[in-house]
Amino acid sequence: KTSFLLSNSFYCSIIENYLFINQDGVRLNYSNYNNIIDNNFESHENAIYLHHSNSNIIVNNYGSDNLYEITENNSEDNYFENNFPQQANFTLIVDATVIIVISISFFSIIYIIINVYRYKHLSKSSCLKINFDI
Numbered sequence: 001k002t003s004f005l006l007s008n009s010f011y012c013s014i015i016e017n018y019l020f021i022n023q024d025g026v027r028l029n030y031s032n033y034n035n036i037i038d039n040n041f042e043s044h045e046n047a048i049y050l051h052h053s054n055s056n057i058i059v060n061n062y063g064s065d066n067l068y069e070i071t072e073n074n075s076e077d078n079y080f081e082n083n084f085p086q087q088a089n090f091t092l093i094v095d096a097t098v099i100i101v102i103s104i105s106f107f108s109i110i111y112i113i114i115n116v117y118r119y120k121h122l123s124k125s126s127c128l129k130i131n132f133d134i
Contacts, residue, residue, distance in 0.1 A: 002024040003019040005027050006029070006031040014037070015035065017039045020043060025047045032053060040063050041062070042066075050078060054078065060082045070083060
């Protein structure tokens with residue numbers, strides 16, 4: 001299955017599409033001078049597959065969970081720019097946030113335990129003073 005298949009196509013444009021779960025997102029067979037711009041590819045085997053396709057412009061495409069982002073097979077003179085940029089590592093941000101929250105919780109619990117101990121210790125001291133005063 002392929003979202004967009006261009007076969008023997010010239011001067012076509014595939015712009016601003018959301019392509020989801022197929023074997024190929026965009027496949028060009030013997031196609032030249034085409035534009036593939038600003039598309040989002042999610043969960044494909046090949047997000048963009050070029051087979052005997054030359055002089056195409058492939059710019060600003062992005063996505064995730066693709067086995068291969070761009071595959072060229074016997075293709076030449078294609079122009080690629082800003083495709084599939086590495087995005088910020090969201091997992092790392094979540095991990096850091098979890099560590100911070102756990103640390104704050106841990107130190108809050110320690111703070112509470114210390115204050116409870118001090119209060120109990122202070123209470124016992126007060127009781128002793130009262131007992132001696134009587």
